[in-house]
Amino acid sequence: MEAEIVLSSIGIVLSIINTVTPTIAIYRRAKTQTLHQVPLNFLRLYHACQLSWLIYSIMIVxxxxxxxxxxxxxxxxxxxxxxxxxxxxxxxxxxxYFMSFVMSSFLTMNFASHEFVGSMCSVLTILSSVSSLESIQEAWKTQDCKAIDIGMAFSGFLASAVWAMFGKITMDVHVYFSSLVGVIICLALTIVYYYLKFTKKANN
Structure with a gap:
């Protein structure tokens, strides 16, 4: 029980940081005219994912x-x-946004079981993680590591790792497996970022 409290507390802090890092990235890249490097599909899916997890957490209290x-x-x-x-x-x-928010919230809260919503959360979490791989494609195409926001990748890795441990301890398969996918993808983003960064330095 103590481990669950500690992990959830750390997870809350890291998840807030992880959700703030895109805000910083958007603001910074808007100033440098590189906003296209922040994947819009990731932002959409990540928000839908968080909304689904909110509904799921309310349903399981x-x-x-x-x-x-x-x-x-x-x-x-x-x-x-x-x-x-x-x-x-x-x-x-x-x-x-308003129409999709109202309809999705109403339908899931009134007609779906918590198991179905949990499965939907897992799928959305995995999809949002996979959508961030657009950054790897862009970085590899341009051979520019800056196409990957290392702050988003690193904070995502830490938050996903903690929630994966939380899911394992609480035996919540939805939290565990979706967070594990997040760990793997964020690790891949970080590896590609530093590979391109050090390769560029070596060539110069």
């Missing part, structure tokens, strides 16, 4: 998960809003 998912759902929404504001797509975004 897990205070630690409710707290963290409430915070990360809000912050991931802020990230999406920042992105569409900087790209000038705010008018198209708001009506679609």
């Amino acid at each position: 897990s205070p630690s998960l409710i707290i963290i998912n409430l915070i990360t759902t809000f912050l991931s929404c802020v990230n999406l809003l920042l992105y569409v504001v900087y790209t000038g797509k705010i008018k198209d975004f708001l009506p679609k």
